[in-house]
Structure formats: C-alpha cells, structure tokens
Amino acid sequence: MRALVKAAPAPGLELAELPDPTPGPGDVVVRVMRTGICGTDLHIASWDDWAARTVPTPLVVGHEFAGEVVAIGSAVTQAEIGDFVSGEGHLVCGRCRNCLAGRRHLCAHTKGLGVHQNGAFAEFAVLPEQNVWVHRGAVDLDIAAIFDPFGNAVHTALSFPVVGEDVLITGAGPIGLMAASVAKHAGARHVVITDVSEHRLELARRVGVDLAVDVSQTRIADAQQQLGMSEGFDVAMEVSGQPSALREIVENMSHGGRIAMLGLPAESFALDWGSVVFKMLTVKGIYGREMFETWYAMSVLLESGLDLGPVITHRFPYTQHAEAFETARSGRCGKVILDWTAKGCV
Structure with missing residues (x-):
C-alpha cells in the first residue's frame, strides 16, 4: 500500500x-x-x-x-x-x-x-x-x-446547555466553525465568533453566526452592544489556544457563566483569576470526544439537518x-x- x-x-x-x-x-x-x-x-x-x-x-x-x-x-x-x-x-x-x-x-x-x-x-x-x-x-x-474534529466541536459546544443562551467562540478555525454551527443548531440565541483572519470570519458568516468579529479591529464588548446584550456571555468556547482570547472571554462573561476550553496554549500564561472567582465562572477543559456519547450526538445532529x-x-x-x-x-x-x-x- x-x-x-x-x-x-x-x-x-x-x-x-x-x-x-x-x-x-x-x-x-x-x-x-x-x-x-x-x-x-x-x-x-x-x-x-x-x-x-x-x-x-x-x-x-x-x-x-x-x-x-x-x-x-x-x-x-x-x-x-x-x-x-x-x-x-x-x-x-x-x-x-x-x-x-x-x-x-x-x-x-x-x-x-x-x-x-x-x-x-x-x-x-x-x-x-x-x-x-x-x-x-x-x-x-x-x-x-x-468526525474526529467534528467530535471535538460537539464535545465543546454541548458541554454546557446553549438553548436560548448568548455564546462566544474564540477562534474561527475548522473546529470553531463547527462548534458555531452546532451551537446555532442546538438553539443558542446569539453566537459570536472571533478571529483575526477575514477569510475565516467570512466562512463563519456562511455557517450562520450572528456576528463574526475581527478582534484586531473591534472589542468583544462592542460586539455585545451591537447585539443589545448587557450582562455578558452565558457560554464561551475557547478554541484558538491564544492567551489573549481567554483573557477576553473572562472579561466578557456574565456572572455564573461557563467556559469550555479546547484550545491548547503553547505555554503558561497569567489570567485574572479574581474575576473567575468573583463572577463564579466555571472553566472546563476539553480533550477529544466522549466515547461514544459524542459520536451518537454527531450522528443525530447530521440526521436532524446540521450542515x-x-x-x-x-x-x-x-x-x-x-x-x-x-x-x-x-x-x-x-x-x-x-x-x-x-x-x-x-
């Protein structure tokens, strides 16, 4: 062979x-x-x-x-x-x-x-x-x-309930794009995705996000205002591996918000853990797929029309x-x- x-x-x-x-x-x-x-x-x-x-x-x-x-x-x-x-x-x-x-x-x-x-x-x-x-x-x-990276996206997107929630995704690579599709399909109210690549942000618009934000030009806080949000995001998904992305997530989360973290940073970095505590945030690490519950979810999502x-x-x-x-x-x-x-x- x-x-x-x-x-x-x-x-x-x-x-x-x-x-x-x-x-x-x-x-x-x-x-x-x-x-x-x-x-x-x-x-x-x-x-x-x-x-x-x-x-x-x-x-x-x-x-x-x-x-x-x-x-x-x-x-x-x-x-x-x-x-x-x-x-x-x-x-x-x-x-x-x-x-x-x-x-x-x-x-x-x-x-x-x-x-x-x-x-x-x-x-x-x-x-x-x-x-x-x-x-x-x-x-x-x-x-x-x-299905392997799709599973990463599903595991990340469905780690916390998203129905009716405002969702922030940092990183519009393939997994971020799939996570955005899943969140919208599962009933999120607003899905905002960030990146610095206009090409990938345009792909995000094609999959149906509510707002694709170039964070080299626009603050996430401004995106909240554009969507009429006042209390921050309920659920966030960090898939970029960039320290600045997680810092921005923490700054823009609602109190009691939940963060699924799939992106793998290249090295250790500082984070405002005081905000994590005072906002009572939940941070969950994601690695791969749940075997095989995530696989069932993937098949069902496709059967129900996810594109x-x-x-x-x-x-x-x-x-x-x-x-x-x-x-x-x-x-x-x-x-x-x-x-x-x-x-x-x-």
Whole structure:
C-alpha cells in the first residue's frame, strides 16, 4: 500500500510503499477513502519541538479518516466486512479506573492514532474494533472523514446547555466553525465568533453566526452592544489556544457563566483569576470526544439537518499531499480533505 510517512526525525513527509496491514485478533482493517488534515499533522510535518518530543519515527501519520472495513480479526464481534466507518483516534488502555467505569475519554494512558502508532494517511489502516464508528445511515464521505474534529466541536459546544443562551467562540478555525454551527443548531440565541483572519470570519458568516468579529479591529464588548446584550456571555468556547482570547472571554462573561476550553496554549500564561472567582465562572477543559456519547450526538445532529458543508473548502488527491498541507498551513481555508481513491487532479 501507499502511505504518507514521517520517515525520519526531520521536517517533511514522504509517500512510501509499505506492506498491507493485517489485523490482530481484536482489530479491523479499513480501506481508507478520505482523510482530513489536522493541525497535529502540520506540527508533525514541520517537526516542531512538540513533535520531536512526542512522535516516534518512522510513522504513518494521520488520524481523521473514513473508509470501508475490508478485514477483521478473529475476536471481532460487531464490525463486519463492508461496513462504512469513521475512526476514533484516541486509543485507550481499557484497564484504568476511568476506562473500567466507562469514562474512556478520561483515560490517562491515551495514545494517538497517527501520533504514537501508525495512522490513517494510507490506503489501508488498522485499529481496534472498539475505535471504529459504523455509519448506519447515509453520510457524505468528506463529512465522515472529519468526525474526529467534528467530535471535538460537539464535545465543546454541548458541554454546557446553549438553548436560548448568548455564546462566544474564540477562534474561527475548522473546529470553531463547527462548534458555531452546532451551537446555532442546538438553539443558542446569539453566537459570536472571533478571529483575526477575514477569510475565516467570512466562512463563519456562511455557517450562520450572528456576528463574526475581527478582534484586531473591534472589542468583544462592542460586539455585545451591537447585539443589545448587557450582562455578558452565558457560554464561551475557547478554541484558538491564544492567551489573549481567554483573557477576553473572562472579561466578557456574565456572572455564573461557563467556559469550555479546547484550545491548547503553547505555554503558561497569567489570567485574572479574581474575576473567575468573583463572577463564579466555571472553566472546563476539553480533550477529544466522549466515547461514544459524542459520536451518537454527531450522528443525530447530521440526521436532524446540521450542515457542515461550508467548513470543507479544499479537496486534493493524496498524491498532491504537499499542496494540500501547504493549503492547510496557509490558514486561508476551512477543512482540507485528501482523497485516497483518486490519484489525479480533483
């Protein structure tokens, strides 16, 4: 099979020929059809400090994918050959207290598909049966490929009730855009999203936010006034990883407000914890998806009419991976998809 590989501890990825994988007793083999490029993949490709500390080489990268089950191990009981599936990229131990209690998303020993072990940027991928989500209804191939980041957005957006609430989202990247779509679909009154990229703010307007704010030009407090708000935001979602964003969130929250924090800052930073205390704010860290309650929610949201189409802006055959990665790195895009069934131009 052909696979996109981090061959050595240095910048770059290469398309290599590898043996087709075979399943262990509890594994399935998936013929990969579509994959999504994630920020994690960009870090691995550029080989930054985090990647150098974290990622073994050689390694097949990638963890956002969808495809067809083509082989199963002897102990597999649910997945069947021919099933159309997406993959949960967090591989848990199954033995710790949280795993045994059914709280697998809290496993302290989580490993990442395409980060710690061979991933899905390949014609075939192998993973445990418990990590595949079988699509029982019709799902667009490209949307199925981004169920992993879609799950991050759903986990973030639905961590707190949003019906009738005023919602602030900092960061209009793909996950922020999907979180905004979910919040609007779930009944939020106002959804405000911030960024400094006009391109991404325009994408946010397409997904239906009430206000897309360039915070290099406009204060969030001014956005409140524009919407006729007087007491601050009820729910906030921080998905940018920027310290200034969380500071602005705290400043603009209502008393008793709730903050879901998915964005991962590059380093420690100061925060006005006095305001957190006096406003009685709740701050919840979000990592990945609840397995598999979030996956049920994702499927139901799509069945009920949630449209993620505007979030996907570019599609490339896997043979044009360099161009696809450069597009994703530019920031002038939403989600970038690689097609593993096509070798020519798309």
